[in-house]
Amino acid sequence: MPVRETEAIILRTYxxxxxxxxxxxFSRDAGRVRGVARNARRSMRRxxxxxxxxxxxxxxxSQQETRDLxxxxxxxxxxxxxETQRNYEASIGFCYIAEVCEQLLPEGEANDPFFRLxxxxxxxxxxxxxxxxxxxxxDLWAVKLAGFLPRLDVCCRCGVKFEPxxxxxxxxxxxxxxxxxxxxxxxxxxxxxSRAVARTMLASTLEAVPPEGWSKSRAEDLRKFxxxxxxxxxERRLITRPQLEALP
Numbered sequence: 001m002p003v004r005e006t007e008a009i010i011l012r013t014y015x016x017x018x019x020x021x022x023x024x025x026f027s028r029d030a031g032r033v034r035g036v037a038r039n040a041r042r043s044m045r046r047x048x049x050x051x052x053x054x055x056x057x058x059x060x061x062s063q064q065e066t067r068d069l070x071x072x073x074x075x076x077x078x079x080x081x082x083e084t085q086r087n088y089e090a091s092i093g094f095c096y097i098a099e100v101c102e103q104l105l106p107e108g109e110a111n112d113p114f115f116r117l118x119x120x121x122x123x124x125x126x127x128x129x130x131x132x133x134x135x136x137x138x139d140l141w142a143v144k145l146a147g148f149l150p151r152l153d154v155c156c157r158c159g160v161k162f163e164p165x166x167x168x169x170x171x172x173x174x175x176x177x178x179x180x181x182x183x184x185x186x187x188x189x190x191x192x193x194s195r196a197v198a199r200t201m202l203a204s205t206l207e208a209v210p211p212e213g214w215s216k217s218r219a220e221d222l223r224k225f226x227x228x229x230x231x232x233x234x235e236r237r238l239i240t241r242p243q244l245e246a247l248p
Contacts, residue, residue, distance in 0.1 A: 003062050006030060009118055010055045011098045015041060021074060024236050026101055031109040035061050036072035054122050058156060084126040089247055092132040095122065096240040097138060100202045103234045104146055114145050114221040120206055133214040137206050139226040140198055148233055150176030152195050157182035165192045194222040218245060
């Protein structure tokens, strides 16, 4: 049984029997993987606090071709975000990031840019103690890296290009943004400021986007639009999206 060593991000753990845990993790080399951590609920010696949500770790695991679950042999903690999650907003934000990774990333496919995105956003939340700027950046780049970010400068219905400063509209069933003439009933407004935010974030690093002036209302329509795009793609509702929307 070959042993592999990899950097990984812990996405979620589930109890298994009396002493074990099933661990869902995002491996830098092998993508999203699930494995069993034997005796992890009973003894802290082998895994300690390394299996906490979004922990950046170095994993050693064994895999048999006939089994879906790998066996975790050891887990070295490289970076912990446990203290950051004492903040309620941050804890909801981290749960959201983990759920998007679990639902959006295909199993067993390496995605180094997405791996770096998760670490970048988690560190920004820890550094600034704010969630809305980094989560907006995460949503935008998650959709782009997954390959289904639509154009934000033209109407997806008639193809007309938006003028600078012109607002747009969107609906859950649309693949992109619509113009005023195509909006119909039941559409949500997408502000020109949010289109400008998206352009800036796509052209810049997260560190280059000023964290000042951000609140929940800033680019809220952009996050709603991107969340709907994710849910259309995975064909299910994200559990943590309503929890984020309920934050003050």
